[in-house]
Amino acid sequence: MKYAYYPGCTLRASYPHVDMSLKSVFRVLGVELVEIDDWNCCGSTAVENISEAVSLALSARNICLAAKISDTMLTPCTECLLQQRRVLYIMEQYPKVREKVLKVLEKVGLEWKPVKVVHPLEIVVNDIGLDKVKEKVKRDLSGIKVVPYYGCLITRPYGSEHPLYPTSMDELFSALKAEVIDYPLKTKCCGATLTATGDERGLSLVYQLLKDAKRRGGNVIVVPCTVCQFNLEVFQDKISTMYGENVSIPVLYFTQLLGLALGLSESELGIDKLLVPFSISAR
Amino acid sequence: MAEFKPNIVAIVCNWCTYIAADTAGTARIKYTPYVKIVRVMCSGRVDPQMVLWAFRNGADGVLICGCHPGDCHYKEGNYKAYRRYMLLKRLVKQLGIEEERLRLEWIAASEAPRVKEVFDEFVEQIKKLGPLKLREEVIENP
Amino acid sequence: MSREEVRIGVYVCHCGTNIAGVVNVEEVVEYIKKIPGVVVARHYVYMCSEAGQNLIKQDIKEHKLNRVVVASCSPNLHENTFRRAVAEAGLNPYYFQMANIREHCSWVTEDPKEATEKAKMIVRAAVERVKYHEPLEKKKVEVKDKILVVGGGIAGISAALVCANAGKTVYLVEKSPSIGGMMSRLDKTFPTLDCAACILTPKMNEVASHPNIKLITYAEVESVEGFVGNFKVRIRKKPRYVIEDLCVGCEKCVEACVFKEPKFYDEWSFGLKKRKPVYIPFPYAVPRKAIIDPESCLYLKYGRCKQTCVEACDRNAIDFNQKEEIIEVEVGAIILATGYKFIDVSKLPQYGYGKYPNVYIAPEVEVMLNASGPTRGEIILRDGRKPKSVAIIHCVGSRDENNKKYCSRLCCMAAIKLAHLIKERTEAEVYNFYIDIRAAGKGYEEFYKRVASEGVRFIRGKVAEITDVALTPEEEGKLIVRVEDTLAGVIRRIPVDMVVLMPALEPATGVEEVSKMFGVSVTEDFWFLERHPKLAPIATFADGIFLAGCCQGPKDIPDTVMQAEGAAGDALALVSRGYIELEPNIVSIDPEKCSGCRVCVGMCPFGALKYNEEKGVTEVIEALCKGCGTCAAACPSGAIQQNLFKDKQVYAEIAGILAVGGE
């Protein structure tokens, strides 16, 4: 299996350790990742407010470049993922916008060629399949109480699972013998960019998530989304003091925990880089 | 040149498509005026001669509509229709009539919206192909 | 064909503005006048009216018409009306052809010019066709004066009783071990709040004791053959392992069962209570006979058991060797009353059914409220508490783009009834969450008002989710209903002890097989399709098969009973007549042309074609011919012709409908 790999700024800049875990896990699972040459911003940023065509064209360009490598593109950052899927949708549904974007692409000498954009979780669950994954397990995760948290970006609107009640991570980690907690808040808001301004409303959302995760006895939250990982991880101290209640709980990108099951070391998976430390030996 | 208005006949089963077309009417679903319905009791009554006759009489396209497989009011008339249709298509194609001008569709009594869907879509297809010109090309060109 | 000169009268109907509003009827008439053979062509505001019909009759006399074409609505509506009119004027009714310029033209065409052109062609086709029409006689067929009712809910029961009281033999087939259906689970019924059992049980017992009703429970229809008036039905009766004639329903066997405690899923109570392998479905079941479930009975499953039940039964009613039996009946009419079921709400995770023990579906609560239910009519949560606050959620899966788009119709009133009963028995705070309250029915609005005035709360808004995640101390340990109160324009979180979901209705399991078996069409939601939404809401397109109750669409009890008794009326009208006239569209074989090649014989699934050895030709058994015409299409020598669909007639129609412009 060969995928065109699009890290995006997040995995390159703020979450290199997720990038590490991803590469190591897929190495073990025998998935080849070829990074897209000269990839650029996905456009899901301020640029949209300046020119929609450009913001779409940015992702369109990445997609065209990806097409040179494979017919499937791997995007771990859910922000980018959403933007790319949006572009694919718009290019198909809105001929007028399509024309604009094609013009932009023409300027950089690219021909529009859509590819399938997938999230690593979809590769693990759908393309590889749990049975294959199980074969590769070195140590099971029994004793770990996993709280799977999906957020909104991979579930809505282009998600492949139930928009309110996805279960792929539940199934994945049950397969790895972890104790998976039925987490009713699995698709609730993580505060997104509200937290960036330190706004109390944003933090209260994170607080609810962390609190309930602990209340249900979870000892690790796994996420498929770096935005969620950021929000859930970064503000734990602040929230604990704000609400006078210890809400600290490690937050792992799902490949990091999966990696452990596959026998990879914590450093290979960048787990040592987490703000809230997690160690499998301490199960 | 005047807009091409296809002349199309749909030979339909009394128990499914004819009812669906009635329901489409009751529901005021608007669709193409170019497909005109001829009713038979069962798509199994459709004799390839009828289709050839329609082409001879200026049809630019012919639709045959019956009940979905397994739903035939007479058990398996629609299967007979299907087998004849498959062989007839081969003959018609050989005679220089594009296969797309002859189509068989299953439309259940409950599928009123499909009547519009199928009829409109068929008309579009025939418009793409243009007039059949059987008379000009063969009969009046000895 | 050597025939007398054809003189055709053509009548274009305005149907008020339904046709004339779009189609230029004058223009059509002018066009038709020019067609050879047309003697008179008129347009009139309502052809189906008395006056319209008289118009035809006069012309037939004055202008010596021998053919008539009426261009109006679908033949499915008025073909017979006009055939009768033609016949009354002394012409053979089959010298008539109808052109459908309403359903197939004026109602479906945007542009009046196009509509008019299309109408011309449709009428022209009918004119060309009618020229080749021939006089025909309807065939009379004797009708069996027995009636089959499928489904023993309130619909089936009501229909069966009416038919039986009219003196006809009725076979009532019920899938489960007792009749009574959904209604047997209810405690009270809206809007009058009279006791469901009190009004249902008498009817159930009447069914059981009625001399004209053959009640066949725990059975399913296996196959249906024949046609209107003469259906041959095979019914498969599953073994009950209890001889019904011997069992008196004393329940000694139930007490004696080696399972001291009931521990198996009980169908009647939706699993709220448990039952033993040997059981009586519910206290007022009819027939009130024990039944043994082969899935849970040790002896039937493993062949090893002390069989204490057998000893306990002093009437030796238990018979483990009972086999399923096939019952064959012949009936003239069939009434389908197969009912409905509730959608599986666990597929809608946001409501938390199956996740939170205190989320219930309405039928469970109905059973709970039922005096013969597991809690003897008390509302007691799974954790044993009495709820202090209850949320009732409307439209769970109904009026929902992602589930059932339709309104399930009875939930609003049922919810209001439940609200009343729950409040009455628990004094809990009761909330209704609704999109709209649909209280269209006699005394319904009044009932709604009354319950509202009793202090039941009504909050307009579709519930987003049920969660147990508490944000405030008072939410702790409760179920929180998150909803947008669209009247107050605020998002609310309402903590309650108990949630009741009103699930959407859907057709009963196996409806697809049933529809195939009986040849009844279904809607896209699989409700059985009536012949006409307004004018024939009971009949189906399969002659002799009628619909009663929810199998045709969601209905409450009054509507169900109304339709059931209507269906009984239709069925009785059919069987009482003693005979029916079949459309004469059967085939005939011209022995002068038939060479006995026997290609046709294999075409007929009804065995209506037989090769006559000594004559060397194939012959038609008219009684068996259903008139599909498949053999006519296959006959290599054109020796087979189908009445009403002779080659000449169909060719003429095709040529007519294709003729471009005024050609």
Place this chain on the structure above:
Amino acid sequence: MSKEKPKVAFYWCASCGGCEEAVVDLAEEVLKVIELVDIVFWPVAVDTKREDIEKMADGEIFASFINGAIRLSEQEDMVKLLRRKSKFIIAYGSCSYMGGIPALANMWNRETIFNWVYSESPTVMNPDKTTPKTKIEVKEGELELPLFYNTVRTLDQVIEVDYYVPGCPPTPQVTKNALLALLSDELPPKGSVIGALSKSVCEECPLNETKPDKVLIDSFKRLAVTKIDPEKCLLLQGIPCLGPVTRGGCGALCPNGKMPCTGCFGPLDGVLDYGGKAISFLASILDVPPEEDAVLKAIENLPDPVGLVYKYSLARSLLRGRIIKKGGGSE
């Protein structure tokens, strides 16, 4: 030759000559015929000229037996003349009746036929690309040559025809029946097929009795590679025998020779389009699942439906031939 004897003419258009043979095949019966009639025109056997006909009064000829289809202007010309001079015109043989084998040329038009015959065909050497012309200069002056029409037509598509005698060629029996029918006191209704049966070939076919109740098969087979059971109906063995859809009267010659009927006698009275009907009944007897693959498998050995069902009747068919859009060439 006594004048009372009715005058009879034979003429030959686009055909193989088999029909002429058929007349000769009457053998000594021919003499009987000659006793009954006076043959005034028969280019193939008697030396008479066009002028002789032209000299005759209109309607002087009792009956003209015309075989062959109409391919050339000269043929049209000649039959129109005969029409004028004759009381009855009899389309004799499948070609004049239905177009016959020559009408298969209607799968192409003049342009494509000439291209093939005068240049494309591998056996042709035609450097200066000569093709038939309607005028030619010779030293005696300009000669006019017949025009090669775009399509082949049946006789009744050119002139009014009174009766039809089917067959490729008509058997002696059929020819004799036809003659007797004509000379009998009450004539058959105008436009009818004479000399043959009103029932299909199966009527006369000895194998018809070998059929079971239902005639159903699972697929069609190619004659060339199929072992035939001579005692069993060919149709049942998957051989596309057209007996059921073809007019009888030939005595089931082909099936008797263990060969499938190919339909030279044409359709029965109740049938509008021979090929269409043939397609209908052939497909009808297939007892295979109504899935695309299954049906395609069952009919894979019928690659050339036109050649099968319109072998003799393409010109008389509803579509007459293949629609060749401008610039359309041969397949």
